[in-house]
Amino acid sequence: MSEKSADWTSGEAAIRYQSCAACGSVQYFRRGFCAACGATELAEQRASGEGTVYATSLVCRAATPETRAHVPYNIVLVDTPEGFRMMAHGDNDLAIGDRVTARFVPFAGRLVPFFEGREE
Amino acid sequence: MSFITGVGLTSYGKHEGSSSLDLMSKAAALAIADAGLTRAEIDGILCGYSTVSPHIMLATVFAEHFGIRPSYAHAVQVGGATGLAMTMLAHHLVDAGVVRHVLVVGGENRLTGQSRDASIAALAQVGHPDYEVPLGPTIPAYYGLVASRYMHEYGVSEEDLAEFAVLMRAHAATHPGAQFHDPITVADVMASKPVALPLKLLDCCPVSDGGAAFVVSREPTGEARVRVRGCAQAHTHQHVTAAPALSELGAEIAIARAKAASGVAISDVRYAAVYDSFTITLAMLLEDLGLAARGEAAARVRTGYFSRDGQMPLNTHGGLLSYGHCGVGGAMAHLVETHLQMTGRAGNRQVRDASIALLHGDGGVLSSHVSMFLERVR
Numbered sequence: 001m002s003e004k005s006a007d008w009t010s011g012e013a014a015i016r017y018q019s020c021a022a023c024g025s026v027q028y029f030r031r032g033f034c035a036a037c038g039a040t041e042l043a044e045q046r047a048s049g050e051g052t053v054y055a056t057s058l059v060c061r062a063a064t065p066e067t068r069a070h071v072p073y074n075i076v077l078v079d080t081p082e083g084f085r086m087m088a089h090g091d092n093d094l095a096i097g098d099r100v101t102a103r104f105v106p107f108a109g110r111l112v113p114f115f116e117g118r119e120e
Numbered sequence: 121m122s123f124i125t126g127v128g129l130t131s132y133g134k135h136e137g138s139s140s141l142d143l144m145s146k147a148a149a150l151a152i153a154d155a156g157l158t159r160a161e162i163d164g165i166l167c168g169y170s171t172v173s174p175h176i177m178l179a180t181v182f183a184e185h186f187g188i189r190p191s192y193a194h195a196v197q198v199g200g201a202t203g204l205a206m207t208m209l210a211h212h213l214v215d216a217g218v219v220r221h222v223l224v225v226g227g228e229n230r231l232t233g234q235s236r237d238a239s240i241a242a243l244a245q246v247g248h249p250d251y252e253v254p255l256g257p258t259i260p261a262y263y264g265l266v267a268s269r270y271m272h273e274y275g276v277s278e279e280d281l282a283e284f285a286v287l288m289r290a291h292a293a294t295h296p297g298a299q300f301h302d303p304i305t306v307a308d309v310m311a312s313k314p315v316a317l318p319l320k321l322l323d324c325c326p327v328s329d330g331g332a333a334f335v336v337s338r339e340p341t342g343e344a345r346v347r348v349r350g351c352a353q354a355h356t357h358q359h360v361t362a363a364p365a366l367s368e369l370g371a372e373i374a375i376a377r378a379k380a381a382s383g384v385a386i387s388d389v390r391y392a393a394v395y396d397s398f399t400i401t402l403a404m405l406l407e408d409l410g411l412a413a414r415g416e417a418a419a420r421v422r423t424g425y426f427s428r429d430g431q432m433p434l435n436t437h438g439g440l441l442s443y444g445h446c447g448v449g450g451a452m453a454h455l456v457e458t459h460l461q462m463t464g465r466a467g468n469r470q471v472r473d474a475s476i477a478l479l480h481g482d483g484g485v486l487s488s489h490v491s492m493f494l495e496r497v498r
Binding site for chain 2: 028030054058061062064067070075076077087089107108110112
């Protein structure tokens with residue numbers, strides 16, 4: 001079992017994923033085993049922070065006082081070149097297919113990944 | 121073999137002062153009376169959950185409250201698919217001879233029992249606690265993501281989605297129990313407040329109080345003979361981040377399995393009851409189930425195909441979008457309405473022929489699916 005490395009879910013400005021030594025699968029939601037083959041030999045990897053927008057939804061009505069202070073904010077699903085999909089925030093004008101790069105911004109008391117359009 | 125022998129449904133909307141147990145009890149009493157049974161004859165209970173009054177043993181809490189000592193009882197939780205999942209389990213339980221009459225019940229005072237924000241926040245917890253929820257998504261945002269992708273891949277417009285809200289409202293107008301009766305237009309939907317774009321307020325189902333119940337029995341108990349012909353499930357993921365491609369979602373898998381289990385083809389179906397938490401949900405599911413070609417469900421709405429007097433009447437009570445959504449009971453209203461249609465008891469909403477019906481439920485973010493065929497037996 002690999003040791004845990006800090007990422008944005010624990011307040012560190014990084015996106016991490018796991019890759020399986022046995023079958024080569026990659027996974028974004030951290031676990032102690034590979035969800036594809038069950039092997040426990042996983043390598044913790046740091047993602048490049050690059051990706052392509054898969055889907056977007058601009059949240060205009062939030063449910064808590066902390067998140068309401070940020071509306072509107074754009075929730076995006078981004079496909080990474082490393083092979084996993086992740087949810088994040090992004091520029092409000094992002095469109096599906098846009099090439100994006102991550103930075104990290106404060107949101108409702110946390111640090112979250114925020115994707116902005118990349119100049120080609 | 122199993123039969124839906126009785127159904128019960130409250131009005132949806134505000135039931136000020138009613139608890140979840142009150143609403144469950146009201147619907148249960150209606151269903152048992154409809155089946156021509158007494159409480160003592162109910163030997164199985166399946167119930168859903170209540171976000172207002174969570175409990176680790178809701179089925180026995182309800183059984184005690186209602187005054188039944190069943191030989192089989194527990195709760196079931198698969199989000200919006202819970203009602204049909206319970207029906208599927210009840211079907212197998214009576215078919216296997218475990219019990220004779222299963223009471224399936226759901227109800228919740230979700231509108232008046234807690235704030236709307238509390239409901240929205242509670243439901244957002246279907247998201248991943250570490251990788252999604254900290255980003256502040258809401259249920260409409262999860263479905264908004266799916267909608268953006270579906271519209272992108274299949275050329276569906278926001279006006280197309282609006283057609284489903286208009287249709288459900290038109291159907292609700294003829295049901296006295298529906299939460300909303302005022303007619304709406306595509307322009308009204310387009311002008312409604314943005315919630316999680318591309319979804320706007322009228323693309324979203326409301327939060328409601330209400331209860332629904334049915335009895336599933338091994339043998340018919342009266343004239344109403346509605347048989348469970350076959351059913352199946354599919355569960356491909358929980359979180360939208362981990363969802364498969366649009367072409368590989370669970371509805372297509374569940375319906376294929378249900379067709380195989382029942383021997384029913386889509387061309388046999390005369391009435392459809394399909395989960396409609398959002399307009400995009402209904403559009404996608406209709407196309408996944410084969411009730412419309414890809415990207416063409418809205419066009420079928422415009423031609424009247426899914427209207428009460430159309431070829432495939434759909435959610436004639438108004439669906440979640442306009443009859444209302446009280447949690448587990450929400451989609452159970454679809455089955456109650458289907459039963460009324462199949463037994464010729466839908467009054468001014470009665471369709472010409474509901475001899476074979478297709479029901480489909482979805483839980484999570486298109487995560488859990490149940491497809492079911494019901495057949496009227498003479």
